[in-house]
Amino acid sequence: MKIRPSAGHDLPHVMEIWRRAVDATHHFLSPEDRVAIEAELSTFLPQVSLTLAVDQSDRPLGFMFLHDGHMEALFIHPDHHGQGIGTALVAEALARHPELTTDVNEQNSQAIGFYQRLGFERIGRSDKDGQGRPYPLLHLRFRPAA
DSSP: OEEEEOOGGGHHHHHHHHHHHHHHHOTTSOHHHHHHHHHHHHHHGGGSOOEEEEOTTOOEEEEEEEETTEEEEEEEOGGGTTSSHHHHHHHHHHHHOTTOEEEEETTOHHHHHHHHHHTEEEEEEESSOTTSOSOOEEEEEEOOOO
16 A cells, blocks of 8 residues: 555546445435535545555555645545555654544544544534534544653
């Protein structure tokens, strides 16, 4: 596995990773919200630089989006969950931003456990997501080991 910046030709793979990851972990989304979020992402993601984890043939396995020390997104293709890809991407983010923050859906217990194992702590909660949808977010911050 290698970590590299995204390029324009990666977008179809990135969207497929997002779709598959959401199908595997975001059962709480209404079908209408899932469609709306996908439409928003298909417009937004081509405008930003993502960090990708890719395999030996340069095919993306997962991605993250960092903005001002905040990890806005981290998605791993479900066929590759548990293989250290998410951990490697978070390590890359921490190397750039040692006081990294992120948000996680309160209903996504798998992701909450992942972040807790890596040393993130809860610093707040919002009743709605960033677009005002009824999906509570937990706000997390990396807490370095003492």
